[in-house]
Amino acid sequence: MTGSADSRADSWADDPGLAPWLGDAGPAPAPVVPLRRPTVVPADPTPPRAARPGLLRPPSRRPTAPAMVGGPPTVAPPLSVPPTSPVPSDGYLRDGGAARPVPRRGPRGWLFALSGGRLNPGTSTRELAEQELLGRIRTPLAGWHTVTVASTKGGVGKTTTSALLGLTLAEHRADRVVALDANPDAGNLADRLIGHPATASLRQLLDHDDPDLPASFTEISRFVHDAGRLQVLASDQDAAMSEAFDRDEYRRVLALLVRFFTVVVTDSGTGLVHSAMAGALETTRTLVVTGAPTIDAAGHIDRTLDSLSAHGFDELVRDAIVVLSCDRQARSVDPVALKAHFERRCRAVVAIPRDPHLAEGGRIRLDELRPATRAAARELAALVGDAFAWDFPATTGVDTPGGR
Known part of the structure; x- marks a missing residue:
């Protein structure tokens, strides 16, 4: 890690009382800087060159607006517009x-x-x-977009967040969304989304006899499961086979999925150094880091962000979304200060309130969530949708024949 990251981690990780989000941690936090809203690029920028043939790569930086040539534009005089009838003073329109x-x-x-x-x-x-x-959630997308949900700590809502995000995007978008369980420890994303054991997994997709298949959505539907409008690709439940899932296999699966799906939400494992996690991070366009408003969980978020920055993912960290699962709350943690702390490090923070339906641990259905929980899920989906406006087209060195 960098020197600044080490000093910050050593200061409160060894002594939790020094954490910036504790209620008695000193002066009030600095004012929160408004979230950066991405700028829509009028022309398609040139995508970054792949590191080597066949390598999936996300954009190395956001596209920027083209430089202004010849000074600021001149403003033409206003056009003459005929007067219109005034709106009735009572605010109601009858015939119009x-x-x-x-x-x-x-x-x-x-x-x-x-x-x-x-x-x-x-x-x-x-x-x-x-x-x-809803308009932000439905932002048109050129090509495909990958979202990785990550955490170095289990039990802080990583799989729940992946499910909520995937379900909400699929409910409100017209294109296809798939949730991929890339947890090498036999993940349970499919259990939370379809409510029964999966009959197919990504291992079966990888082991298919014909490497050119699936060539159509009908063929790939043999390997995914329906969760409403969302499609789910389950991880292998054999611990040995699941652990064998690595970086190259993740890229192979992603190359197959982006032929037919516009948005891929990946539920990753807790090991940042695992081979499959490396493949996910290298192809991620939006990073979501999950945690909870407790001392240990908040510390894990900071360490996750520090580790990613130290390994060259500074841009992912700056544009990341932190999700706090508020099913438990430490009295000593100031939620306002905690939110402000991570807003200074990342693009946005979303709090998922405690919800009895999520606490059951069974199949997640959006219509059984409390209104506040659904609103938080829509806010998260809208923040992800904001990145669609400045996304590069998906021409990143991967051969994706076939149609959608």
């Missing part, structure tokens, strides 16, 4: 109701429906915010 967005929910939606569309009070601020959130 279509001029306003149509409300779909709440009292405004009921009024619009009961009046047959003659009375349109417009959408509420809350509904507009929800529409904006």
Whole structure:
């Protein structure tokens, strides 16, 4: 690790009382810097060259806006626009109701429906915010996008977060989303998503007789399982076979999946130095790191970020999303200070509230979650969707024949 990372880790890892998120840790945290919103690039940038033939690589940096040539643009005089009829002072439109967005929910939606569309009070601020959130989740994506959910500590919601993210993206997007269980320790992502033992796994996909298959979505559907609109590729439940899953095999699986799926959500293991984890990190475009608002779990998040930075993944760390699973809470941890601490290190922080449905440990169904939990899942999906706007096309040195 770098010197700064070592000094920070030594200061509170050896003495938890010095952690910056503890309630009595001194002065209040510095103001939180607003989250960076990615800039949409008007023209497709040139993707980075692969390190060697056949190597999947994520973009090495965000695309930037083209330099301005010839000074700032001149502004033309405004066009002459004929006057329009003013909106009635009571805020309701009768014959011209279509001029306003149509409300779909709440009292405004009921009024619009009961009046047959003659009375349109417009959408509420809350509904507009929800529409904006869904618009971010549905951001058009050129090529494919990989999301890796990681943690060096078990039991802090890594698999739950992977399931929530995959289900939410699949529910609100029109393209195909797949959740991949790449945990080399016989992961249980499929159990949480389909509710019964998987009948096929990534090992069967890798061991298929014909390396050119699957050549169609119908063929790959033999190896994945349905969880609503989400597709799931399970890990092998044989501990020896699961442990054998390595870096090259992860890349082979990913190369097959991106022929047919636009978004791949990978539930990884807890070992950052495992071979399969190396393959996942090298092809990751959005990193999600999970933890909990406790002293030990928060410390694991910091150590995970420090380790990734020390191994050359600084950009992934800066653009990472930290997810805090709040099914347990340490009284000595200040949640506001904890959130501010990780917002200074990463792009965003999302808190998943305690939910009885998630606590059961069974199959996760979005319609059985509390509203606050579903809202947190949508917020996470929207933050992932923000990265779609500045993503490179998926022409990164991998041969992906076939269609979607």
